[in-house]
Amino acid sequence: PIPIVHWDDGTCSALEEGELPLVLPEVQDYKPFSDGQSPLAKAENWLLVKDPKTGRTGRRETNTMPQWAGSCWYYLRFIDPHNQDRGWEAELEKAWMPVDLYVGGAEHAVLHLLYSRFWHKVLYDLGFVSTKEPFKRLFNQGMLVSYAYKNERGILIPLDEVEEDSSGTVRHKGDGEILERITAKMSKSLRNVITTDDTVEMYGADTLRMFLMFMGPLEAMKSWDSYAISGVYRFLKKAWNYVDSYLEGGCLDAVPEGQEQRSVTVLLHQTIKKVSDNLDGLRFNTVVSTLMEFLNGISNERVCRSTLEKFVLMLSPMAPHLAEDLWQRLGHTQSLAYEAWPEYDPAFLKQDVVTVVLQVNGKKRATLEVPVPISADALKAQIIEHMAGTNYQVSDGDKFITVFDSATKAPKLVNVIRSA
Structure with missing residues (x-):
């Protein structure tokens, strides 16, 4: 309620601080008066007041503050x-x-x-x-939209009455009519609301959470795709199996601290930096893709226990339940929510060698490890030597187009356009 009293003499005043808070009365009937007065006007014992100091009478304000x-x-x-x-x-x-x-x-x-x-x-x-x-x-943030379907008469068809055949054609289950698929904001009127309960039941809350972050930039409009969520589910399953393989009864033994391959350590610190920067920038889709790249990079390598722990910590904002479970299975009794965020060592961000993808006429034909920094002439010479004796030999007379990493300025792809 608004703590104002309108006095019969035409003045109004606010309640004294000691009279606050002004409590609403119990009202049996919430229908407004025909003239538009608030239902509070029906509570006369609360409505009508008398000033104990002056004896003047008045009415409380019956309008209420909105939410x-x-x-x-x-x-x-x-x-x-x-x-x-x-x-x-x-x-x-x-x-x-x-x-x-x-x-x-x-x-x-x-x-x-x-x-x-x-x-x-x-x-x-x-x-x-x-x-x-x-x-x-x-x-x-962007809006999450979904597919909706309508027939040739423009009538919306509920999702549970729609089926898609192997060719991608969408039909009405009842009469087989071909339907038009449109993308629109989820709403009851369009009958295209996706209930998260079914998704959580099938894939788990972490998969749903990570998929929503992976769908695209947070500020962009994104279309829900029930088929695409399985990719995130497979990643989380792979992450669980990889960490679990190092635990008691698993098939792998962790490498002693400080003895894992340098390439693994470099990849770890690069991942920590990328994930940290992207979290700060609300680029959650890039966080997920970076974690996927990291797991792919260490899948065939042996790692130390601290690397597993840092991976789980980086995974936790996207998949908190799975990460918490893995954290406890790694032997910790306190929640990972109280752990410090992993820090990267800038020394490991400096690359001595990079892998360059080699394309010939736009198609990938090989990869080549080169030192960095490297001059354009030296890079060209190494590519010519590397491709010699293959079916895709290149020469100095061909056109070499180099793509560089925006962050490190190191070459990451060279496309050679062979002369006729």
Whole structure:
């Protein structure tokens, strides 16, 4: 309720601080009056008041504050939620504000984001907060859409009445009519809502969580594909089996600390840096692909126990349940949530040798390890020597197109266009 009293003499006043909070009365009938008055106007014992000091009478304000009145400053109350004397302590507000990241849909620009900024600026003008703006950074996540189907008359067909044959043609299960597939926002009206319960039942919550992050950039609109989720499920199963193979009863023994292959150590530290940077940048799809590349890179190698632990820690934001289970199976009694995030050693980010993919006329024909840095002439000479004696010999007269890694500036692919 709004703690204002409208007096019969035409004035109005706010309740004294000692009279707060103003508690809503019990109302039996919530239907508004025909003239639009609030249902609170029916609670006369609560509605009608008399000033004990002056004897004047009045009516309480019957309009109520909308839900925004609470949700517009909840981030401030989170700072000091148990304070019974005030909304928050000033020192705590100064220590915690402003909020580092605000994630919400684009529609928030004219809804919650707008309202909360308005409230915050009023609070700033009144001296209750120390920052002019409540949020440091805004991020608009993309929308998850799904397929919907309609017949030639434009009538929407429920998903459970649709089947797709081996050729990709979509038909109505009942009469076999060919249907048009469209992509649209999930809604009951389009009958294309995907229930997560079935997905979790089939693949588990971690698979669903990781798949949602892997579908594409967080800010992009993404189409749900029930078939594609199996790829993430296979990756998590592979991750589980690989770590489990080093545990008691497994078929592999961990390498003593400091004795694993240098290539494994280099890959680990490169992965830690990539995953850390991409998490900070909210590039979750790249986090997942980097973890997949790491697991592929060590699948045929022996690693030490600390490498397994760091891999599990990096996996935990994407697949918390599986990672927590693996962490305990690795012998830890405390949750990995309390563990420090892995750190990379910059010394291992400097590459002495890189593998270059060699293409001839646009098709991959070989790979070649070369030292870095390497000049264009030296790289060309090594490629010519490497391809000599094969069916794809190249010469100095051919055109060499080199693609470089954007981060390390090392060559990663050379396409040779052979002269006629």
